[in-house]
Amino acid sequence: MSTATSTATSESPAIEAEGLVKLYGNTRALDGLNLTVPAGTVYGLLGPNGAGKTTAVRVLATLIRPDAGHARVLGADVVDHAAQVRTTIGLTGQYAALDEYLSGRANLVMIGQLSRLTARAARKRADELLERFDLTKAASRAVKTYSGGMRRRLDLAASLIGHPAVLFLDEPTTGLDPGARALMWEIVRQLVADGTTLLLTTQYLDEADQLASRIAVIDTGRVIAEGTPAELKASIGGQRLLLTLADESDAAVAAEVLAPFATSPVLSPNGSSRLLEVPVAATDGLATEVVRVLDTAGVKVSDIAVRGASLDDVFLTLTGHAAEEKKAAAKKAKKKEEVPA
Amino acid sequence: MTAITAVPAADLTTGRKAAAQFFGDVWVLTKRSISRIKNEPETLSNVTIQPVMFVLMFTYVFGGAIGLGGAGGSYHSYLIGGMLGMSMAQTAPGTAVAVVSDMSTGLIDRFRSLPMSRAAVLTARTIADLLTQAIGAAVVALVGIAIGWRITTGVGDAMEAFALALLFGYAFTWAGVCLGMVLRSAEAAQQTGFIIFLPLTFISSAFVPTQSMPGWLQPVAEWNPMTSLAAACRSLFGNPNPATAVHAWPEQHPELAVVCWAVGMLVVFAPLAVRLYRNKGR
Numbered sequence: 001m002s003t004a005t006s007t008a009t010s011e012s013p014a015i016e017a018e019g020l021v022k023l024y025g026n027t028r029a030l031d032g033l034n035l036t037v038p039a040g041t042v043y044g045l046l047g048p049n050g051a052g053k054t055t056a057v058r059v060l061a062t063l064i065r066p067d068a069g070h071a072r073v074l075g076a077d078v079v080d081h082a083a084q085v086r087t088t089i090g091l092t093g094q095y096a097a098l099d100e101y102l103s104g105r106a107n108l109v110m111i112g113q114l115s116r117l118t119a120r121a122a123r124k125r126a127d128e129l130l131e132r133f134d135l136t137k138a139a140s141r142a143v144k145t146y147s148g149g150m151r152r153r154l155d156l157a158a159s160l161i162g163h164p165a166v167l168f169l170d171e172p173t174t175g176l177d178p179g180a181r182a183l184m185w186e187i188v189r190q191l192v193a194d195g196t197t198l199l200l201t202t203q204y205l206d207e208a209d210q211l212a213s214r215i216a217v218i219d220t221g222r223v224i225a226e227g228t229p230a231e232l233k234a235s236i237g238g239q240r241l242l243l244t245l246a247d248e249s250d251a252a253v254a255a256e257v258l259a260p261f262a263t264s265p266v267l268s269p270n271g272s273s274r275l276l277e278v279p280v281a282a283t284d285g286l287a288t289e290v291v292r293v294l295d296t297a298g299v300k301v302s303d304i305a306v307r308g309a310s311l312d313d314v315f316l317t318l319t320g321h322a323a324e325e326k327k328a329a330a331k332k333a334k335k336k337e338e339v340p341a
Numbered sequence: 342m343t344a345i346t347a348v349p350a351a352d353l354t355t356g357r358k359a360a361a362q363f364f365g366d367v368w369v370l371t372k373r374s375i376s377r378i379k380n381e382p383e384t385l386s387n388v389t390i391q392p393v394m395f396v397l398m399f400t401y402v403f404g405g406a407i408g409l410g411g412a413g414g415s416y417h418s419y420l421i422g423g424m425l426g427m428s429m430a431q432t433a434p435g436t437a438v439a440v441v442s443d444m445s446t447g448l449i450d451r452f453r454s455l456p457m458s459r460a461a462v463l464t465a466r467t468i469a470d471l472l473t474q475a476i477g478a479a480v481v482a483l484v485g486i487a488i489g490w491r492i493t494t495g496v497g498d499a500m501e502a503f504a505l506a507l508l509f510g511y512a513f514t515w516a517g518v519c520l521g522m523v524l525r526s527a528e529a530a531q532q533t534g535f536i537i538f539l540p541l542t543f544i545s546s547a548f549v550p551t552q553s554m555p556g557w558l559q560p561v562a563e564w565n566p567m568t569s570l571a572a573a574c575r576s577l578f579g580n581p582n583p584a585t586a587v588h589a590w591p592e593q594h595p596e597l598a599v600v601c602w603a604v605g606m607l608v609v610f611a612p613l614a615v616r617l618y619r620n621k622g623r
Contacts, residue, residue, distance in 0.1 A: 058450075061454045062453070062454060063450055063453055063454060083456060086454060086455060086456040087456040089454060090454075091450070091451065091454040093447045093450055093451075094447075095446070095447040096447060097446070097447035097448045097450055097451035098447075098448060099373060099377075099448060100446075101376075101377045101380050101381065102373065102376060102377070106373075106376065110369055110370075110372075110373055111451065111455070113365070113366075113369045114366055114369055114370075114452065114455050114457045115455055115456065115457075116362075116456055116457075142380065158451065159451075162455070162456075
């Protein structure tokens, strides 16, 4: 990686943002966002559509100016020293930033030259990246003939061509099939091993969990929780126990019996009293134990399942509203559905 | 592999390096536009097939009905100067469409996140369009020669005419870039471009002498830059030029009028386009 930046950043964070605000009309896309990303780590920005993830990346990548607040990438201010910031960053947005009519190789060579490589160095680096991302066979085909997964890989290759010390990946796997997604994860892991600092946005908790060493959960333009994946999951109760009761008149008894297992209040999704959702810390034999106590209390269970905490759970727990519900009215409606244990 | 990011930013901003970088970036991006033309030659139809159609239609359909007033001479000799102007101006809507399309893809975001010159993307677009305009000028001249149009002056005068046409076309391209920067869709760019292009071309001496128009319309046509270019080309090629009988200043000094229009448009539209690009999405 870049020798110019590694000395300067051995102690200081790779990315720092303080009180970033970005307004679009009456919408506060960013509303006082604070962020500190240590150098050489993968940092996950987790949040639903419209939370401000992309806006944050666009500010940090010098594409838009914040209305208030400051941000620095490797110590350089993204507004005052944007030109310097651009020499150290790579950006892979949600939409492949490629020329559809050029071949894969021509795209990489062009972006390499625009990233200040000589024509020869750009060609060499392009072939290297095509090989690495398994695109050598398709290299001379026009990008418009590429599949979604191939486009994403080429797009990522394009953002790596100038050897960036800091890489922004905005929802790199949204819309990809599981195979392409797994390949993308593998590539991201390799990058980290190379020492690149990576800021990754995602809507998927498992993706942040798999890849990031720290996660910031963002909602309505600000960070609402921050920590390692383990800390974050522990704070929201790790897993969910889903129960379907045979008889809804047993709901109160069931909630009482299950309270000792619950890490936060027992929920009744969809307002149905036959369904119970219990945030739990995963332990061996949990389901057996639950069934046993319910049986002892005389509660009949039709169905039982344990699943990992989802982004929806994170949101429901942290904000009291579901991830996809953005309006104030929806928030209130959601809150009413919670029943105390 | 470290050499590139290791260049201190201060060096990059120094004048000579910045200029070298600008021209390097423009060249890389111009090659991109040219290879697009190579891959899809049909995008050139507006400067190849269309001018041929227009020259043939105007000569054989309308030509017989259009009189050149006292100037005399044949209509096909008169037509080519105007047709050259039309083929220059008609690439501007295409420029606007190309700019809108570029702006609507993520590619521009990538360019804006790279340590490259801000003005290079748009400048490269205009250079590529200048090349297509040169092709258009050659096509008009060749089809003109095929139907009997001749240059009766010297090589120098003819070169001056083509140079004026390309300067005029280049200025229009920057107007097209601005149009592409302010409009949101390729359809809007196409239609708006057409709405501007059509009266610009037809309320001029490109196809008919301004003397044949009603009195109230004549000043509009006389001060239309398209009229100046057509008159300048006719005068430099030694073709029939009824404009010499019109007293309006641009008709008496068509070459100078073309230069004034072109420089004026460049001074307004080129910085405006770069400014719009810089502020895009802010």
